Amino acid sequence: MKLAMIGFGQAGGKIVDKFLEYDERTGSGIVRSAVAVNTAKADLLGLERVPEDNRVLIGQARVKGHGVGADNELGAEIAEEDIDEVQGAIDNIPVHEVDAFLIVAGLGGGTGSGGSPVLAKHLKRIYTEPVYGMGVLPGGDEGGIYTLNAARSFQTFVREVDNLLVFDNDAWRKSGESVQGGYDEINDEIVKRFGILFGAGEVEQGGAVAESVVDSSEIINTLAGGGVSTVGYAAEEVEPEEGGGGLLSRFKGDDTDDGMDTANTTNRITSLVRKAALGRLTLPCEIDGAERALLVLSGPPKHLNRKGIERGRKWLEEQTGSMEVRGGDYPVPESGYVASVILLSGVHNVPRIKELQQVAIEAQDNIDEIRQESKANLEELVEDDDDELDPLF
Numbered sequence: 001m002k003l004a005m006i007g008f009g010q011a012g013g014k015i016v017d018k019f020l021e022y023d024e025r026t027g028s029g030i031v032r033s034a035v036a037v038n039t040a041k042a043d044l045l046g047l048e049r050v051p052e053d054n055r056v057l058i059g060q061a062r063v064k065g066h067g068v069g070a071d072n073e074l075g076a077e078i079a080e081e082d083i084d085e086v087q088g089a090i091d092n093i094p095v096h097e098v099d100a101f102l103i104v105a106g107l108g109g110g111t112g113s114g115g116s117p118v119l120a121k122h123l124k125r126i127y128t129e130p131v132y133g134m135g136v137l138p139g140g141d142e143g144g145i146y147t148l149n150a151a152r153s154f155q156t157f158v159r160e161v162d163n164l165l166v167f168d169n170d171a172w173r174k175s176g177e178s179v180q181g182g183y184d185e186i187n188d189e190i191v192k193r194f195g196i197l198f199g200a201g202e203v204e205q206g207g208a209v210a211e212s213v214v215d216s217s218e219i220i221n222t223l224a225g226g227g228v229s230t231v232g233y234a235a236e237e238v239e240p241e242e243g244g245g246g247l248l249s250r251f252k253g254d255d256t257d258d259g260m261d262t263a264n265t266t267n268r269i270t271s272l273v274r275k276a277a278l279g280r281l282t283l284p285c286e287i288d289g290a291e292r293a294l295l296v297l298s299g300p301p302k303h304l305n306r307k308g309i310e311r312g313r314k315w316l317e318e319q320t321g322s323m324e325v326r327g328g329d330y331p332v333p334e335s336g337y338v339a340s341v342i343l344l345s346g347v348h349n350v351p352r353i354k355e356l357q358q359v360a361i362e363a364q365d366n367i368d369e370i371r372q373e374s375k376a377n378l379e380e381l382v383e384d385d386d387d388e389l390d391p392l393f
């Protein structure tokens with residue numbers, strides 16, 4: 001599946017940069033175009049792979065390139081005022097070549113959290129392609145303003161996009177370690193899971209495997225209907241295929257593919273499906289009640305089989321209670337792993353979201369205090385600044 005990715009704010013930009021690295025490394029070709037938008041000049045300069053022409057600094061007149069200091073109302077205002085500058089970069093995207101837009105942002109800060117819903121609304125008005133969001137929730141140790149920003153942004157973002165894919169930093173920080181300490185690992189996890197998912201829809205269709213390979217329309221249909229999505233993952237090491245295998249090897253009944261191996265392959269797949277669904281999700285939740293699901297099995301073709309995927313799919317149907325569970329494979333002959341990725345879309349029973357909603361309600365009572373905290377942040381940032389604006393932007 002080909003995506004136009006827009007990283008909004010620092011976390012968003014870094015994650016899009018990582019997707020570009022993933023594409024380079026695996027040749028999966030999911031990022032058709034990458035844009036980064038920020039109010040902080042330093043964050044844009046710190047990116048490695050997003051092309052310089054596609055880095056858009058907004059809000060210079062108001063915050064002089066220093067970010068909005070976690071003030072997400074200011075982030076939203078700036079995005080509205082400078083939407084034409086963002087559109088200028090999006091005009092470079094060959095939209096007829098992309099299947100969807102993906103806006104990536106940390107929802108705890110100010111720029112991405114405030115700006116992403118504004119951009120989503122704008123894109124939906126102009127284009128017919130689906131607009132998805134990828135929202136990163138803050139760690140619980142990051143402070144009240146981050147939680148409040150996330151609570152508010154979440155509510156608006158989920159309404160403006162066709163589906164909101166969520167990753168919860170809090171569920172992924174290691175015990176005893178602040179979330180900041182582990183961003184690299186966390187970003188690798190994000191990119192691995194979503195990379196396999198979106199990459200699955202990029203495999204050329206054709207030949208004998210056509211009917212079992214996941215198509216980008218299956219990803220789109222699973223995400224259609226909106227709401228919140230989460231992704232599970234599990235993998236097991238296997239022998240890579242010698243000489244790249246060949247997509248047809250599993251149909252040819254070669255020497256290694258006797259009855260025993262077939263049973264092992266099937267069992268491995270069904271167990272990976274369970275592990276992925278019941279292990280740690282990008283956004284932990286009860287899988288029961290998910291409206292739709294998509295199961296992708298990736299790895300060397302000889303380690304994938306239809307029976308395993310079909311069993312896994314049936315099991316997921318039972319567990320979620322959904323009648324809309326799709327499944328297929330993503331053959332990667334040179335891989336040393338069989339991996340199961342499960343997209344659960346339209347999930348409802350999510351403790352973290354209930355918690356955020358509660359925070360948003362309670363915050364109404366001490367909103368002035370929180371605003372002061374955010375204003376102090378911003379003043380500190382802007383006070384330090386007497387630099388000339390960088391001519392690059």
Ligand SMILES: Nc1nc2c(ncn2[C@@H]2O[C@H](COP(=O)(O)OP(=O)(O)OP(=O)(O)O)[C@@H](O)[C@H]2O)c(=O)[nH]1
Nearest residue numbers: 009010011067068069070106108109110111112138
């Ligand atoms: N997963 C992940 N989360 C990040 C990363 N960097 C920041 N975050 C999270 O994102 C939130 C902060 O958002 P940022 O993107 O830094 O903020 P911003 O949108 O640039 O807004 P301002 O800095 O307020 O102008 C926090 O909750 C962080 O935990 C990252 O590289 N990976």
